[in-house]
Amino acid sequence: MCLAIPAKIIKIEGNLAQVDMAGVKREADIRMVKDAKVGEYVLIHAGFAIEKMVKKDAEETLKLFREME
């Protein structure tokens, strides 16, 4: 548990957002990520955004992996 996928916010209307995941779009409830903005990535689990996924942190994670020498 648990399947959650990063998706990009393309529109916000109150507590609902339109998110895009590799061309697949759906509505998501964003009440758990109050300061999310259009263009940011959020983790979608069962129709809700459970957290933001910060691109910078993702890049840093990859950098850490790559630095494994």
Add this chain to the structure above:
Amino acid sequence: MVKFKENGKKILLAHGSGGRLTHELIKDFVKRFQNPILAKLDDSAVLKVEGRLAFTTDSYVVDPIYFPGGDIGKLAVNGTINDLSMVGARPLYLSASAIIEEGFPIGDLERIVDSMERAARLAKVEIVAGDTKVVEKGGVDKIFINTSGIGVVESGVDISSGNGRVGDRIILSGTIGDHGIAILSARERFDFQTEVKSDSQPLNGIVLEILKVSKKIHVLRDPTRGGLATALNEIAQQSGVGIEIEEEKIPVKEGVRGVCEMLGFDPLYIANEGKLVAFVPEKDSMKVLNAMRKNRCGKNAQIIGSVVKGHKGKVVVRTGVGGERILDMLSGEQLPRIC
């Protein structure tokens, strides 16, 4: 375009009872399909065919009957054409019979028949026999279609699921998962918007091209229900061989991947209706790959693996990250999950 004569806008039980309404319906079908054999309106089509005959039948009960990229009619025609093509036969003649639910709109029937005519014409195959029955409401779900087909297998062609041999290269003609996801997306309660379309298309053209460049094709298979994983497992078992494939080499459209990641599905288990795998001896494999890529149905063709010594009857996948796992057959339906 030929318009159906209508007696009210819906199919009635009377359309199936053999009387005048039936006769009118049949006449309109015949006009639509426009071939001299059907036009004779005999009880049977009399055909002159020489050589080894391939013969197949399939029924289509897909729900919903319309989906992005096609409909039940197109599916029924292409499906049977493809079954014939998979034994290396040149498809020639099809029959089409429909069992229709009372109350089914004639406009929809018109649309589906048109679609079947178009699919047959594109594939250069003739629909020479047909039947319609009408049943009471609830007897079937809207419309069920059966198509049967005959084709000719040239001498020297011996293509069968039991012919896989160690050393064969496995060539996939294009992206997987398109059809199944398109069907899913057309179901009412699917809350995702996606641009994925069914890949339903006739494969007799590309098979002809493959046979032109190689006389040594061992296996052809279209991975329909159960997806590529199931098809490969069946071939591994029927041929008594082991198969290894590389996940990275398998082309999947972004939109298909997106839906699969969201719902926890595996594209390897999702139905396809316009793709094939070919098992080809190594020395013919590049020729066949190039011939496939030149055809509009094979632009994304890839060599995805090979038949190996060892683990007979089993399919092993080398994953993108470097590990290996067994690829089992589909068991039960794939269901959207939270875990």
Add this chain to the structure above:
Amino acid sequence: MKLIDEFRDGRIAERIVSKIEEFGSSKVNLMEVCGTHTMVIFKYGLKGMLPENINLLSGPGCPVCVTTQEDIDKVIGLVKEEGVIITTFGDMLRVPGTDSSLEQEKGNGADIRIVYSPVEALRTARENRDKRVIFLAVGFETTSPLIAASLLDARRDKVKNFFIFCTHKLIPPAMEALLMSKEVKIDGFICPGHVSVAIGSEAYRFIVKKYGVPCVIGGFEPLDVLQSIFMLLKQIKEKEAEVEIEYFRAVRPEGNKIAQKLISEVFEVTDVEWRGLGVIPQSGLKLRARFSNFDAEREFQPKVGKARRNRECICGEVLRGVKKPVDCTLYARICTPEKPYGPCMVSSEGTCAAYYKYGGL
């Protein structure tokens, strides 16, 4: 695909694995608590890439697997009520109860609908006012905030025909129960990434403090899992016990406060039974009194007989990491994904299912 593909890079995987190999050959038992981690390990063939001294144990973090047989039997009882629509995540459909399963009942004509989200379940209630709609609320801390949110919406909109059958459970108490039982020596935990998104890394602080077992919160891509294993081995080598976050692109030490607030507003913690682990104190959720009108058990009072357990099914021991699927007399011969006897075979991330589907090498 953004933020996913990069974490499946084979060359980086190779590099992490060779760093893991540098830790030598002493045996270590690492437990991946979460069923989704089990799935990833098998799906990508990670076990085969790791040196043999690393023993990966699958833990009880599979919500389907730890649902008791009594609860399944109660749900089957609910299915048989008049004018009821059951809504559920797909995971639950094939779990066997004593006499039946949801899938079988669906085949017998029961109105059972698979939903992707509790939002759909609530919508079903709104669109079918003449029916009573029950949602099977299963899952850990990733999922329970969502159900809490849906219930708040239901209350706000005065939806009177919506109920939940609540079997939500909590992860940290289960981890502690495993350590207390001392059945298996656990040298390190790969903690569930998305549960931790909600509860934060501090929720595991007591494990390192009280039991001295290293914890790394891992993401769900194969590189995340490999990196988490590396981080655990490093801690073990340096004789440390810390809570580290590998999945820091999503997990914060304090977790998601809004999610935590949603849970505490609607639910309260209670003792619940876990299949295979028995009753674990303060390890589950139940509805607070002011939300009791949404409680399906209160509304329907499902009665069940004594659950008859199959004696040969050792799902419990598999869930605790004590036995492996191949140790079970039923495994693969009689118990298969098509005809599962125990929940470990049903859930796509159940240990037995994962072994069966992917592990036959």
